[in-house]
Amino acid sequence: MTDEPPAVRIASPSFSTRERILGVAETLFARHGFAGASLRQVTAAAKVNLAAVNYHFGSKESLIEEVFRRRLDELNRQRLASLAVVQAGEPALEDVLDAFIRPALEQSMDAAGGTAFVRVLARAYAEHDERLRKFLSDNYGHVLREFATAFARLLPHLDKEELYWRLDIVAGALTYAMADFGMIKRKGDVTERSHRELAAAHLIRFAAAGLRAGS
Structure with missing residues (x-):
């Protein structure tokens, strides 16, 4: 039955x-x-x-939410696990950025829909759907707050508002890198993984410089 x-x-x-x-x-x-x-x-x-x-x-609304859960639950589990590992020692700013950035770039490489999900994520930023934004905030906002706390400890010269501005910009740059539609294209003799490793290294270096800059 x-x-x-x-x-x-x-x-x-x-x-x-x-x-x-x-x-x-x-x-x-x-x-x-x-x-x-x-x-x-x-x-x-x-x-x-x-x-x-x-x-x-x-409902369609619940279907949309589950599309996000399917990817973001695992992504944020990996992010928090990576953050816990680096915080067990004395992390540099680059270590915390790596814990935030690398799992997302890895997910964008997933052959089973990783590219499509990046576009879905971009839609979430672009479309002014308050219900969806509340869902994302309620379910995943705590992850961003944990990272913000870690960044704040390493960047005492930034007040909360300035820090959040900069983290928003880092998140936007990460989404752009995940989409892989920038000026830098993967060369034919470079593997997808190597290309993503280069993207991660450049983004971490760039984000660290932006976060460290004087307010």
Whole structure:
């Protein structure tokens, strides 16, 4: 006996159906935006009916949130784990920046939708969706606050407002680097991983200089 309604019973297991919907939704939200991509488009591309989306997510808003949870839960777990490691010693500013930046660049390399999620993340910044912004703040704001505390200890010359301005700019530069649409393109003889390592090194060096600058 199963709790799943008959309309949702398809050949793939429930977990696979859920993941397929999330993957398709992520791609469509990246391409068309949250308002532009309809549930009808999602169900058609995922080859499921609307009942499947309602069963697994309940609403389009909840589906959008789960698209973010699927990536950001793991990203921020890695960030906090890296931060804990560097704080066990006497970290330099570059060490804390590495804990913040490197996991995000690693995720953008994920062959299973990493690039699409970067575009989805950019949409979250660009689209003025207060509900989504509140969701992100409520669920992931504590991670940014932990990093802000770590940065504040290393940058006592900056007051809170100035520090937050600079961290916002660092976060924006990180999103740009994750998207990989800048002037620096990967050369044919350079692996994707090597290219990302170079991006991380340049961004950490640049961000450290900006954070250390006099107020």
